[in-house]
Every structure is written in structure tokens, then in C-alpha cells.
Amino acid sequence: MSKSEDLFERAQLFIPGGVNSPVRAFKSVGGTPLFFQSAKGSIMTDVEGRDYIDYIGSWGPMILGHCHPPIVEALKKATSNTTSFGTPTVLEIEIAELICKMVPAVEKVRMVNSGTEACMSAIRLARGYTNRDKFIKFEGCYHGHADPFLIKAGSGAATLGEPDSSGVTRGTARDTLLAPFNDLSAVIQLIELNPNEIAAIILEPVAGNMGCIPPVDGFLKGLRELCDTHGILLIFDEVMCGFRIAKGGATELYGVLPDLVTMGKIIGGGMPVGAFGGKREIMDMLAPEGPVYQAGTLSGNPIAMTCGLALLKELNCKPNIYLELEEKGAYLEKGIREVFDNHELKYALNRVGSMLSFHFGVDEVGNFNEANNADTEFFKLLFHGVLKRGIYFAPSAFETLFVSTTHSYSLLDGTILAIEESLNEIL
Numbered sequence: 438m439s440k441s442e443d444l445f446e447r448a449q450l451f452i453p454g455g456v457n458s459p460v461r462a463f464k465s466v467g468g469t470p471l472f473f474q475s476a477k478g479s480i481m482t483d484v485e486g487r488d489y490i491d492y493i494g495s496w497g498p499m500i501l502g503h504c505h506p507p508i509v510e511a512l513k514k515a516t517s518n519t520t521s522f523g524t525p526t527v528l529e530i531e532i533a534e535l536i537c538k539m540v541p542a543v544e545k546v547r548m549v550n551s552g553t554e555a556c557m558s559a560i561r562l563a564r565g566y567t568n569r570d571k572f573i574k575f576e577g578c579y580h581g582h583a584d585p586f587l588i589k590a591g592s593g594a595a596t597l598g599e600p601d602s603s604g605v606t607r608g609t610a611r612d613t614l615l616a617p618f619n620d621l622s623a624v625i626q627l628i629e630l631n632p633n634e635i636a637a638i639i640l641e642p643v644a645g646n647m648g649c650i651p652p653v654d655g656f657l658k659g660l661r662e663l664c665d666t667h668g669i670l671l672i673f674d675e676v677m678c679g680f681r682i683a684k685g686g687a688t689e690l691y692g693v694l695p696d697l698v699t700m701g702k703i704i705g706g707g708m709p710v711g712a713f714g715g716k717r718e719i720m721d722m723l724a725p726e727g728p729v730y731q732a733g734t735l736s737g738n739p740i741a742m743t744c745g746l747a748l749l750k751e752l753n754c755k756p757n758i759y760l761e762l763e764e765k766g767a768y769l770e771k772g773i774r775e776v777f778d779n780h781e782l783k784y785a786l787n788r789v790g791s792m793l794s795f796h797f798g799v800d801e802v803g804n805f806n807e808a809n810n811a812d813t814e815f816f817k818l819l820f821h822g823v824l825k826r827g828i829y830f831a832p833s834a835f836e837t838l839f840v841s842t843t844h845s846y847s848l849l850d851g852t853i854l855a856i857e858e859s860l861n862e863i864l
């Protein structure tokens with residue numbers, strides 16, 4: 438038995454499923470999850486001492502690699518002050534000022550502890566501001582695990598959504614409307630069917646939780662116009678793509694201004710941090726200023742803020758980072774395409790900057806249905822093929838690969854080679 442197998446058995450005795458977040462359990466790729474002990478740059482070391490090239494980057498935060506020196510230094514200093522005051526601190530002002538400077542749509546920002554909290558609070562705020570109950574989300578977009586988001590589509594646009602998790606009530610599901618990603622006409626239909634009832638439209642402007650799916654031309658702009666016409670708030674969930682596809686996220690990249698933005702992952706540099714922000718007038722509806730309640734005992738925690746601030750400062754002052762990430766992403770894409778083409782695979786490969794995913798057995802993936810039609814069995818084989826060769830991809834065909842600045846071209850070449858060797862073995 439390997440050390441990881443041993444640990445996984447032990448973990449399952451006292452942790453449900455052995456993990457604290459389901460995707461880590463390898464359910465969708467099979468096999469036993471690996472336990473890791475340390476990491477540096479883009480190399481993670483498991484408990485056996487084996488090295489892996491890391492393509493999950495803690496699901497985003499390791500955009501400059503693990504143990505980035507300015508972050509490690511800042512944290513060392515911060516921990517000697519205290520781990521938490523529960524009072525206002527200067528750090529909170531500094532990070533808020535920087536976020537508002539970096540993200541075009543954000544004039545005021547509230548810090549929370551996770552992306553889930555950010556999205557949950559943004560919806561409450563939108564409801565409070567518009568005095569309406571319903572909101573539209575898109576199939577396959579993930580906004581964390583709060584009740585109103587764990588809803589799947591009913592059998593047609595006109596039917597009600599259904600709970601997508603045991604424990605979510607039908608009452609909650611009633612207020613969540615679903616449309617296919619990239620489908621403006623479905624959104625128009627939902628707005629017509631629910632006149633003056635929709636508080637918000639929330640989406641990942643670049644979807645990253647059904648593989649990576651960019652918005653089609655005109656989709657974001659079309660949503661903006663619909664929201665303006667119908668008094669609906671547009672919420673960009675940039676928990677994944679924020680600070681990743683551009684310094685100012687999708688707002689900067691696509692030039693469409695949402696009313697609210699939710700953030701997470703990169704924003705904490707690996708600490709549990711989320712945030713939501715937007716127009717001043719809307720944000721001022723929050724307690725203690727306004728009637729929409731929202732709070733958090735450890736929100737704005739000094740260690741977490743120190744970590745996030747150190748990373749955001751780096752991203753803000755070195756704009757070439759995004760050029761480098763684009764170049765490395767493009768290099769990896771080109772290499773993978775060549776290998777897939779040489780093996781005459783049918784596949785769809787989507788990429789936005791350093792976010793990349795591929796789906797097998799389909800030509801195009803622009804929404805959840807199309808992602809669902811892909812050959813996940815083949816993905817599993819490739820996942821384990823490269824894992825064996827020291828490459829750690831996200832353990833699900835519905836996740837996205839992340840490249841960091843610490844992925845050197847030789848590591849990218851090694852990755853492409855491992856994919857080729859795996860395919861030679863599989864096919």
C-alpha cells in the first residue's frame with residue numbers, strides 16, 4: 438500500500454469521504470487521491486517524495502507559483518503581530534484600495550472568507566437593492582455551495598429549477614432560473630416569463646467549472662443591455678478568472694462593466710479569502726450602512742489580507758505577468774494540439790490566457806450540454822497516464838488547467854511529452 442492509500446483510509450475514518458472538498462477525492466477519475474506535503478514554484482511534492490508539475494495551482498492562487506518569495510516574507514512578518522484582532526486594520530484599507538484600483542467595475546469592496554460567501558452575499562445584496570426575489574444563473578457555472586446556486590434546470594425553460602443537492606429546498610429552487618451559457622435568447626425568454634421579478638443575472642464571464650468556456654462574441658454585452666433595459670443587476674463571478682485572465686479580470690479583458698463582481702481564489706494568495714464589490718451606490722446598501730445584512734468574524738483577517746495583498750501588489754506592478762501567462766498558455770495549447778492532431782483525436786480545446794481545458798469526442802464546447810457530451814472515460818485514461826509521469830492535472834474533465842509564471846518552457850515541454858507518451862500507451 439502506498440503512503441497516500443494508507444492516509445486516505447485513515448482520513449475516511451474521521452473526515453466524510455476523506456476530504457474537505459469533494460473534487461479532491463478523485464471520484465470522477467477513479468483511484469486514490471495523492472497527499473501532498475510541500476511545493477515550490479510549479480512543483481508539488483507528495484508524501485512519498487515524488488514531484489509533480491502542478492496544473493491546479495491550488496485552483497488558482499498559485500499564479501506566481503508556490504512559495505513566491507515576497508509572499509513568504511510578508512507572512513513571516515505578519516504572524517509575529519497577531520493572527521487576528523477582530524478590529525479594523527490598515528491592511529483592510531490597503532487591500533480595498535488596491536482592488537478598487539485594479540478591477541474597473543469595483544468602487545467599494547467587502548472582504549469575506551470564500552468565493553461561496555462572496556456569491557451568496559452578492560445575490561442577497563442584489564435582491565435587497567432591487568427588491569426582487571429571482572435571479573438567473575447559467576447551467577454549468579459554479580458559484581460556490583450556497584443553497585440558491587445548487588439548482589439544476591427543469592425540463593424546459595418555462596419549468597422551474599430543481600434542487601441539485603439533497604438538503605436544498607424546492608422553495609429555494611423556485612427563485613433560481615437557469616439558462617444555457619452563451620445563449621442570449623434563453624435569457625430573453627426567462628425575462629419575459631418573469632417580468633419585474635429578476636434581481637440579478639450572475640455568471641462566470643469566462644466559465645471555468647465545466648472546463649474553460651469563453652463567452653461568445655456579444656454575449657456579455659448583450660447581457661449588459663438586457664440588464665439595463667429591465668433594471669436587473671449584472672454580477673460577474675470572477676472568483677476564478679479575476680486577476681487571472683487580466684489584472685482587472687473579465688471586466689478589463691472584454692470591456693463590459695458589471696454592477697457587482699465576486700472574487701476569490703487568487704485574491705487570498707492561498708489563504709481563505711473572498712470579496713465582492715461594485716458600484717458605490719449598491720455597496721452602500723450593506724450593513725452597517727444599509728439594510729442588507731452581511732458579516733464575518735474573521736473577514737479581513739490580517740494574515741489572510743497580508744497574503745492576498747502581497748500577491749495583488751505583485752500582479753498590479755508587473756503587467757508583463759499577463760503577457761507571459763498568455764505566451765505560456767499559447768505555447769502549451771499549441772503543443773497539446775499537435776499531439777492530439779498527430780493521434781487524430783476528435784477534441785475541443787478552449788483557452789483564455791493561462792486557463793485551458795480540453796474535451797474529447799466533440800468538436801466544440803460552448804456550454805454545459807456540450808461539455809457533458811464529451812468522452813470523460815478518455816479523459817480519465819489521460820489523467821492517469823500523465824499523473825504516472827509526474828503531471829498533476831485537475832482530477833475531473835470539468836475542471837480547468839492553470840499555468841503559472843513558474844511553469845518554465847522546459848516544464849511545458851515535459852508536460853507535452855508526457856501527454857504524447859500517455860496517448861501512445863492508451864491508443
Ligand SMILES: *Cc1c(COP(=O)(O)O)cnc(C)c1O
Binds near residue numbers: 554
Ligand atoms: C471556486 C469558485 C467559487 C467558490 O469559491 P469557494 O472559495 O470554493 O467557496 C465560486 N465561483 C467560482 C467561479 C469559482 O470558481
